[in-house]
Every structure is written in C-alpha cells, then in structure tokens.
Amino acid sequence: MATPKKPRTLYEKIFADHIVAERDDGTVLLYIDRHLIHEVTSPQAFSGLASRSLPVRQPALQLATSDHNVPTTPRPYPVTPATYLRVPASRLQVQTLERNVRAHNIPYLGLNSRRQGIVHVIGPELGFTLPGTTIVCGDSHTSTHGAFGALAWGVGTSEVEHVLATQTVVVTRWGNMRVEVNGALAEGVSSKDLMMHIIGTIGTAGGTGMVIEFAGPVIRKLSMESRMALCNMSIEAGARAGLIAPDETTFEYVKGRPLAPTGGQWEEVLKYWEQLYSDPGAHFDKTVHIDATAVMPTVTWGTSPEQVVSITGSVPAPEDFEDPVKQESCRQALGYMGLEAGARMTDIAVDKVFIGSCTNARLEDFRIAARILRGKRISPNLKLALAVPGSGAVKRAAEREGIDAIFKQAGFQWREAGCSLCVGLNEDALLPFERCASTSNRNFESRQGTAGRTHLVSPAVAAATAIHGTLADVRLETGLKPQEAPEVIYSSESEEYIESGSEGGNPEVENTDQPSAAPVARSAKISAYSTTVCGSVAIVERSNIDTDAIFPKQFCTTIERKGLGDCLFHNLRYHPDGNPKADFILNQKKHRNASFLLATGPNFGCGSSREHAVWALQDFGFRCIFAPSFADIFYNNAFKNGLLLVKPDAALVARIVLSAGLGKEIQINLADQVVLDESGVKIGGFEIEERRKKELIDGMDEIAVTLATIEDIEEFERDRKAARPWIDESVRDGWSSKLAKEVKGWKHKDAQINSLDW
Ligand SMILES: CC(C)[C@H](C(=O)O)[C@@H](O)C(=O)O
Ligand code: SF4
CATH class of the missing domain: 3.30.499.10 (Aconitase, domain 3)
Structure with missing residues (x-):
C-alpha cells in the first residue's frame, strides 16, 4: 500500500x-x-x-x-x-x-x-x-x-x-504561518483596515521568517x-x-x-x-485567529505600521504599553508626530491627503474614494489632495468611468502613474512637519519627506479625511452606523490570538547544523573575518530601526554602491540645513570611527529591501551590528555583503553597554563566536549559522557557485517546460x-x- x-x-x-x-x-x-x-x-x-x-x-x-x-x-x-x-x-x-x-x-x-x-x-x-x-x-x-x-x-x-x-x-x-479571518468585515471597513489590524495584533516582526497564508471566509470574499x-x-x-x-x-x-x-x-x-491550497492537516508553525467583526476603520498614530488605533480611538500614552521598549517607541513616535497622548484621532487635522501607492492605487480604490467624494469639496485647510493611479491602465479605466472628474471637482489633483508621495523620490513630497493621510504602507519617519508626518489609512478614510480636513470616520461620512464593537487596544502583543503549531514534525526551517559547501572565492573578497575585529560601539536606543532611517529615500536615486557612508542615518544625523545634530551618537567624536552598532530594540532593518542600507553601514565603517532581532531581507542583504549581524543575549548586551559607557572598545572573534573586552577578556558568546560564518570567513561568490552547476538549472528548465509549458x-x-x-x-x-x- x-x-x-x-x-x-x-x-x-x-x-x-x-x-x-x-x-x-x-x-x-x-x-x-x-x-x-x-x-x-x-x-x-x-x-x-x-x-x-x-x-x-x-x-x-x-x-x-x-x-x-x-x-x-x-x-x-x-x-x-x-x-x-x-x-x-x-x-x-x-x-x-x-x-x-x-x-x-x-x-x-x-x-x-x-x-x-x-x-x-x-x-x-x-x-x-x-x-x-x-x-x-x-x-x-x-x-x-x-x-x-x-x-x-x-x-x-x-x-x-x-x-x-x-x-x-x-x-x-x-x-x-496562517492568519485565519472569520466573521465579516463591516461596511466602510476594507482589507487595508484588516491588514493594519493584523499588524497591530501580531506586530511588525510577527511574521519574521514566515510565509503568511491568509485564509478563512472573509478572505474568500475579498x-x-x-x-x-x-x-x-x-x-x-x-x-x-x-x-x-x-x-x-x-x-x-x-x-x-x-x-x-x-x-x-x-x-x-x-x-x-x-x-494550489493547503491540504487539510498541513502543519502551520503559528496560527493567528482574527475576528473581522472587531475590525474598524484603522489608522496609524505613530511611526511604525504596528502603531495603529481604530478611527474612533485616541492617541495612546507610553504607559498604555507594558513593554518598556514599546513605551520608549511610543514616546519617540509622539514626539516625532507632534501628538499629545489622549487626543482623539478624528481631531487630528491634516495638511495633505494622498491616494496612491502599490497598496491602494487600483481601480477599486479609486471607485471607493469617488463614491465618497462625489459632489463634495475637500476641506479648505488642505494644502494638497493628490490622486495617483497605480498604472496607466488604472488611470484610463478610471477616466472612462468619470472618476477623474469626481476627484478633480472635489479639488484633488489627478496625476500620472508612479510611486509618488508613497516614498517621495520624485517631486511629490511632504515639507517638514506637514501631516498627511496616506493610503500607502509605511509611516516611517521622513518617509514621505524630511520630518513629514504620515497617517496610514484606507482609500475610504482618505476620502473622508480630505472632506473633513481631519482624520475622519468614513462610516459617518457615508451615513453608515458604526458597528457596536468594543474598541481593540493594541497595547501589547495580543498573544490570545496566536496559537503555536501543534502537529508533530519539525517545521522545515533553516537547518544550521549542516556542513557548508566549498565556497568559491570572490575576485574582490569583501569579507575579512578571519581575524578579530575591534573598535568602539555606537548604541542606538530604538526598536524597528527601518531601512528608511538607515538609508533615507532621497539617496536611493544613486546608481553606485560605494561611498554611501555619509547618507547613513542622514535624517537623524543632520539638520535640514546640513549641520550635524550634536546629540546624535554618530556625530560624537569617539563614535565617528565606530566598528559596532548596537540597537537596543528589535526588528533592525525592517521595511524596504534597499541594499543601500547595508552598503552605507559598511562604508561608514561598521563591521558588525548587534540587535535583538533583524528583519529578513536586511539580514540576507547584510550577509551577502559581508556585514556580520549578531543577536546578543541580555547579559552580553549589558556588558557591551557597560564597555561603551566606560568609553572602551570591544573585540569580536567570529571564528570562536565570542565577544571580548578591550583587554581580550571574553564578555559573551553568540550563535550564528555555520553556513553564514563560513561564508564570512572564507568569502563567497554565490553567482559563481550557482553557475558552476548550471546543468542543474538547464535540467530544471527542460523538466519545467515539459510539465508546465x-x-x-x-x-x-x-x-x-x-x-x-x-x-x-x-x-x-x-x-x-x-x-x-x-
Ligand atoms: C526602493 C525599494 C527598494 C523600496 C522597497 O523595497 O520597498 C521601495 O519600494 C519602498 O517602498 O521603500
Ligand atoms: S515606493 Fe515602494 S511601497 Fe511605495 S508604491 Fe513604490 S513600490 Fe510601493
């Protein structure tokens, strides 16, 4: 059998x-x-x-x-x-x-x-x-x-x-990972609200290392x-x-x-x-249950996509969070966003509204917004309301339906397709301290323009906000009665929604115990981890340090990978007039040549996939970054360029902080996986995958390795052509x-x- x-x-x-x-x-x-x-x-x-x-x-x-x-x-x-x-x-x-x-x-x-x-x-x-x-x-x-x-x-x-x-x-x-969404989305609540609710529930690192499958009746209806x-x-x-x-x-x-x-x-x-579906009984390492009925129009109040609240809610206070790291993030975010704890979201006035980006610039999004904007005018306090279709095809389809006319009559600018104010790489950007309700996906500091303030919203909320001039509950705008649901408090990890994998068998995650394949040396070897690296440590007390912060978007127009050190942390490091901010750690004399960066909070390198962030860290002189956790794409990018990432335990963090506080250097020996103080005394050890370690020490050219076995690819292509022509x-x-x-x-x-x- x-x-x-x-x-x-x-x-x-x-x-x-x-x-x-x-x-x-x-x-x-x-x-x-x-x-x-x-x-x-x-x-x-x-x-x-x-x-x-x-x-x-x-x-x-x-x-x-x-x-x-x-x-x-x-x-x-x-x-x-x-x-x-x-x-x-x-x-x-x-x-x-x-x-x-x-x-x-x-x-x-x-x-x-x-x-x-x-x-x-x-x-x-x-x-x-x-x-x-x-x-x-x-x-x-x-x-x-x-x-x-x-x-x-x-x-x-x-x-x-x-x-x-x-x-x-x-x-x-x-x-x-499986995110199962049951119940039903109420009117005026979109998949964008649902996703912001999910991120508020599991956090910006909730899916790290995972592929999330969204399932359940609510997803099927989308x-x-x-x-x-x-x-x-x-x-x-x-x-x-x-x-x-x-x-x-x-x-x-x-x-x-x-x-x-x-x-x-x-x-x-x-x-x-x-x-193409998950078989009944298939193993998930983690399952999250979401009740769609509890989801309301959701907006961000802070500078991370997990800092969300329902539109009927108010700005939280640091003490609403149990976790001290989250308390500190809240404090920083409130300062940056210019918000007082306790302020009602619907009292927050905005300067600009942006409907666009790869999240919400499709025909459905413009149809939804047009239904709300029809026959209305944007609020006089708005400096700009911008509608940027995701593609030429979306633009033409919307124009065929007369949607552009509705937007224009309402006072919106109706533009050609592109990323636009989502990232402000073109001329569409926020001025310092301008506040924007945006249908994009990232509310990071300075993402939409230096010192700009972003609130992520759905297209419906963006349209209602444009009319009111303050963040607005779209359900009131459209005469819908907001459903009677208890307000969700996104104050801590909402563990009650999360279930760990229960079935037998090892989740097929990274195998760290295998010996490495013979590496092929790079022509210009980038890593030199065969020796001990020493230097001073710069400490940044933040969590969720995103790649927009590490390498701000205005420098992403470069076609170079060298010489980017000056762009590193640019918005945190320099005033808009170009003068260095005296209190930023990298501007302090003893840290100008730092070799190590310690981030005290988790999820370092989250956000954009820009490898420029790694190139800039290296060009500045960093050889190793310590952080409680790293975002996946950044992690990969770093090792591919020979930048060592270490997740120290609490004891090692404390000792590194102590050394740095005393103005002392530290040393790292990758071969032995130890961190030493200035005089060579071990202050802690760390884990690293054997493969990554070997690649850093020996140097590695992945393309050459793959091309050395090109017959495998040729064979796969022949089989694929036969099976799935x-x-x-x-x-x-x-x-x-x-x-x-x-x-x-x-x-x-x-x-x-x-x-x-x-
Ligand atoms: C420029 C690109 C690398 C980046 C990304 O990876 O996300 C951009 O699209 C962004 O949204 O920040
Ligand atoms: S900048 Fe990135 S997130 Fe924004 S629209 Fe372009 S691809 Fe999407």
Missing part, C-alpha cells in the same frame, strides 16, 4: 515545484518564474553582471518599468526622460535602466508606455503574475503578488543580480484588488511573503490578461491551479502577439522585446 502523502501547505507545494537543487549547506536553489525590475534596485545589479560579462539568462521572464522616480505631472508624449525627469539623479537612474533593458532585451514599460506604472500594479494587470509561480523583485512589496497564490517576495540587489544571471535564488526554507492590498502589507508584518490560495475570483481576474495562458492551455493550467509560453506569446498590436513599429523577436514604446 502506498504511504499517504504528508499534507502540505500551499507554500510548501509551490516551493517544492521550484527546487532546482538542495545544497549540502541546507540552502535550496529555487527557480524564479517571473522577475520584476525597477530603476532603483537594479543599476548596481546590472553593473555587477557587466563586470562579469554575463548575459541575462531569461530576458522574456523579466518585466521592467520605471516607477519610483518618475514625475506624476502631465506627460508630454512622446516623453523624453532627458527633459521630463528634471532631477538629475532620477533622470540618470531611469536612463540607466533604459540602457540596461535595451542591452539585455528585457521587456520594458517605460514612460511612453500607456501601461507604465508601479511594478506591483502592472505585473498582475498584465497577467505576468500567475498562480503557482515564483516571483521576485528588488522591492519589499513583492509580497503583493501572493494574492494570486504566487510565492512572491522582495529581494536585495545582490539577489537581483543572481536572478538576472541564473534565473534562480538561493534560499532557506521559511516557516508556515476581491483580487483587496487581496493585493492585504498581501502587499505582509512585509509590514515582517513576513517573507503573503499568500492566498487561488480560487474562482483569482481565475476570473487572470483570464484574458495579455500575458496569461489562453486557449487549450487555459484548461490545463486550471487543473494545476486548482491543486504555459509558464514560459504565456509570456512569450503575449509579448509577441496580443501586446504586439499595442506596440508601435515593434516586430517580435526575443531580441527586440525591450523596445516597447506604446
């Missing part, structure tokens, strides 16, 4: 179907079906490729666009980046991408494409995003695509280079656009990826999209997609036939698919 198959989660199924090779060191070489590229995180990857004289392995499986830097002001078609992009660094970044996609024949939706838009909006729209595929992008919100039952996650620039060269990435297995908003913010919950099992809603959305399978292949594909054929056919009609003067040949000029 055949042994019954072990029940598997959806994540495990997709993962298993993409394994090229399992390595002795516990890592897995995973095949990537779709790679999305944008101008910010790709230049250094393409330069890396050029320095190795490597081609892009699968140009047709890439899709590039310019989104972060592009102005959203009217576009004088045909648009010439040389004149349209007025900021020189932004222009250079977009032009660099254009040069790179041309050189490598990569499909590119540039400024002249009517389908240009935010990378996470255009992928699904085109049918580039398909269930059961693996998708990566040098962008943390790649989690968005998990809404389709695709395993999609954000990677750093080193991994972008690896994918370009090999169409694979090296990963370890992640944990399985539209694809709402599912995308939900999965989009999985990264704000710290997760590697968010996932929703595909169903009729998914298939309906995908069907007929230009790059989706068609004809007889559609039926074949459906058979495969219908198997639609994955490649759908994109190739789509580019050459359906989309070709929209391409002026474009003749299909793989060699020309980059010259899309629609």
